[in-house]
Amino acid sequence: MEVRPIKAEDTIVDASLAQEDSRYALLKASTIMLVDDEPVMLEIVQALLEEEGYQHFVSVEESPRAIEMLVRANPDLVLLDLDMPELDGFEVLKQVRFSKGYEHLPVIILTASEDPDSKLKALELGATDFLSKPVDPSELALRVRNTLSAKAYQDQLAYYDGLTGLPNRKLFLNCLVKGINQVNRDGGSFVLLDISLDRFQQVNETLGVYNGDQILKIIGDRIQSVVRSDDVVGRSEGSPQLENAARIGGDEFAIVLYGVGGVENASVVSTRVLEVIREPIHLQGDDVHLTASIGVAVYPEDGDEAGTLVKRAGSAKDYAKKQGRDRYQFYSSEMEAHSRAILKMISDLRIALEQKQFELHYQPKIDLNSGKIMGMECLIRWIHPEHGFVSPEDFIPVAEETGLIVPIGCWVLSEACHRASEWNAAGYDDLKVSVNVSASQFVDPEFKATIVATLQSSGLDPRNLVLEITESMLMGDVDKLAVLLHDIKNLGVSFSLDDFGTGFSSLSYLKKFPIDELKIDRSFLLEVPDNNDDNSIVRAIIAMAHSLGQKVVAEGVEEVEQLEFLRQHECDVIQGFYYSKPLKQSDFEEYLSKALPNAAAPFSG
Numbered sequence: 001m002e003v004r005p006i007k008a009e010d011t012i013v014d015a016s017l018a019q020e021d022s023r024y025a026l027l028k029a030s031t032i033m034l035v036d037d038e039p040v041m042l043e044i045v046q047a048l049l050e051e052e053g054y055q056h057f058v059s060v061e062e063s064p065r066a067i068e069m070l071v072r073a074n075p076d077l078v079l080l081d082l083d084m085p086e087l088d089g090f091e092v093l094k095q096v097r098f099s100k101g102y103e104h105l106p107v108i109i110l111t112a113s114e115d116p117d118s119k120l121k122a123l124e125l126g127a128t129d130f131l132s133k134p135v136d137p138s139e140l141a142l143r144v145r146n147t148l149s150a151k152a153y154q155d156q157l158a159y160y161d162g163l164t165g166l167p168n169r170k171l172f173l174n175c176l177v178k179g180i181n182q183v184n185r186d187g188g189s190f191v192l193l194d195i196s197l198d199r200f201q202q203v204n205e206t207l208g209v210y211n212g213d214q215i216l217k218i219i220g221d222r223i224q225s226v227v228r229s230d231d232v233v234g235r236s237e238g239s240p241q242l243e244n245a246a247r248i249g250g251d252e253f254a255i256v257l258y259g260v261g262g263v264e265n266a267s268v269v270s271t272r273v274l275e276v277i278r279e280p281i282h283l284q285g286d287d288v289h290l291t292a293s294i295g296v297a298v299y300p301e302d303g304d305e306a307g308t309l310v311k312r313a314g315s316a317k318d319y320a321k322k323q324g325r326d327r328y329q330f331y332s333s334e335m336e337a338h339s340r341a342i343l344k345m346i347s348d349l350r351i352a353l354e355q356k357q358f359e360l361h362y363q364p365k366i367d368l369n370s371g372k373i374m375g376m377e378c379l380i381r382w383i384h385p386e387h388g389f390v391s392p393e394d395f396i397p398v399a400e401e402t403g404l405i406v407p408i409g410c411w412v413l414s415e416a417c418h419r420a421s422e423w424n425a426a427g428y429d430d431l432k433v434s435v436n437v438s439a440s441q442f443v444d445p446e447f448k449a450t451i452v453a454t455l456q457s458s459g460l461d462p463r464n465l466v467l468e469i470t471e472s473m474l475m476g477d478v479d480k481l482a483v484l485l486h487d488i489k490n491l492g493v494s495f496s497l498d499d500f501g502t503g504f505s506s507l508s509y510l511k512k513f514p515i516d517e518l519k520i521d522r523s524f525l526l527e528v529p530d531n532n533d534d535n536s537i538v539r540a541i542i543a544m545a546h547s548l549g550q551k552v553v554a555e556g557v558e559e560v561e562q563l564e565f566l567r568q569h570e571c572d573v574i575q576g577f578y579y580s581k582p583l584k585q586s587d588f589e590e591y592l593s594k595a596l597p598n599a600a601a602p603f604s605g
């Protein structure tokens with residue numbers, strides 16, 4: 001025998017064959033439905049295809065049962081005989097094409113007839129391809145392979161999200177319906193997780209859509225890694241092929257956990273998903289920090305059809321967002337009642353704006369060195385005509401969620417600047433007025449113009465205006481944000497970092513942004529001076545802020561022991577019930593005149 005040396009081309013051919021094999025390997029998992037009245041034919045075709053590696057078959061001998069079997073088995077391809085008693089292939093094909101969801105299912109016609117009219121008729125009814133009887137094994141294998149391959153490509157386009165490669169909303173809903181059918185048949189339950197990224201719009205606005213897309217891709221991979229990891233969902237028994245992660249909206253993903261392990265696993269999976277999303281995303285040399293909110297609904301307890309289940313998981317997700325984001329929430333009927341109350345609050349808030357139901361209260365800030373009032377924080381109050389006082393903790397998050405915070409914040413800024421300007425003119429000319437600014441105001445393109453206009457109309461010296469922002473507002477495009485902050489600071493206004501220590505704080509951020517003041521969050525002061533850990537944290541914050549040239553305000557100071565500790569560690573300013581609760585305008589004016597007996601008493605009239 002002649003032995004020829006191995007050539008480079010051989011390996012190339014081998015490699016491309018291997019590639020081709022792997023490309024088609026997935027097709028072998030397809031379900032093929034065979035409809036033929038001759039049992040021998042069914043056996044032969046199945047045996048030939050089994051030889052090619054196909055494993056899933058549904059054989060139908062009685063053609064009138066074809067559609068029933070089709071819906072039950074949901075095949076990827078039908079091989080259909082034309083010549084059958086009772087219902088012939090044309091009729092079956094017609095019925096397939098009229099069945100919802102199967103309008104485009106590939107159907108290969110098996111026919112002994114060479115009659116061109118029959119072929120034409122079958123084509124007109126939507127046949128995909130033909131195979132002549134008796135079947136040639138190679139032709140059968142190739143036609144089946146090519147048809148399945150074309151279907152896989154179309155499915156990819158129609159059912160998968162181009163960005164993340166995950167199933168899209170359409171496929172997700174299909175799977176959900178299949179899951180419901182399966183549970184109805186076999187018993188058990190499954191769980192739906194609706195995952196929504198928090199404030200993703202802000203990411204798109206600050207980092208641009210291209211970077212937003214890159215982030216979505218990374219998040220998609222992370223979610224998939226959670227679903228695939230054995231320790232989390234590997235225990236769910238039943239139908240692993242239905243285990244699903246999907247991208248069902250712009251910044252919305254879903255996971256369905258089937259099988260008995262689903263319900264027990266829902267908390268574990270939700271926690272894992274929250275964890276992986278929280279991990280920083282490295283993008284162009286910066287870290288982007290994201291969180292998500294997850295709503296969980298259980299089938300059949302929370303809804304007996306796909307639409308209801310999706311809606312309820314969505315309500316649970318909305319609830320999680322309103323509870324502060326970065327958490328998961330199981331659906332419950334009490335939660336739904338709460339959601340209705342929120343909807344009512346949204347419409348009430350619009351009325352409140354129109355009817356001026358808001359008031360500002362003022363909480364003095366005391367300079368620890370001089371003991372004098374150096375300024376006040378303006379805190380909004382809503383006097384609801386039916387419910388009376390509504391806490392800002394309750395309505396500010398709702399106002400933020402709906403964008404109503406922008407006009408509300410505008411009113412706060414204007415009211416605060418006008419009052420402060422009056423007080424300055426009345427002799428309290430060093431009083432600095434602090435106004436809380438929320439994230440949506442901050443990203444509003446009109447924000448700077450609003451400040452300029454308000455300063456102008458109120459006549460307030462910009463040096464007496466302090467804007468309180470929070471750490472979470474400084475995430476995103478750091479350079480762009482730094483430009484915005486410097487821009488506003490150039491007006492003469494200063495910035496205070498509120499609730500410091502509760503959000504994500506990167507020390508490098510503190511250096512990049514023009515922050516003049518840090519407000520240590522009340523939670524760190526609650527156990528000062530009895531808790532050594534808290535004492536250390538407070539001392540460290542003061543030392544760090546001072547080394548960066550920033551002033552430190554302690555908020556929520558109620559006890560003299562707290563005050564003494566803060567004085568000892570050179571905290572600059574105190575705000576808290578120890579000195580005064582937030583006061584309505586007239587009470588604050590009285591407080592001012594009493595606290596500074598030497599100053600003019602402008603409020604007596």
Ligand code: C2E
Pocket residue numbers: 363378379380391392393396405409412436437438468498499522555556557558575576577578582
């Ligand atoms: P914040 O900006 O951190 O305001 C401080 C909160 O701590 C105020 O609650 C204040 O009343 C409370 N506080 C001050 N000293 C003490 C104390 O010694 N003990 C205790 N227990 N609490 C103290 P308030 O007025 O309920 O406001 C809550 C939050 O609502 C504010 O937290 C702020 O984030 C938000 N908020 C208030 N007014 C506005 C506003 O006009 N705009 C925006 N965007 N948010 C606002």
Ligand code: MG
Pocket residue numbers: 377436468498
């Ligand atoms: Mg504040």
Ligand code: MG
Pocket residue numbers: 498499519521555
């Ligand atoms: Mg605060």
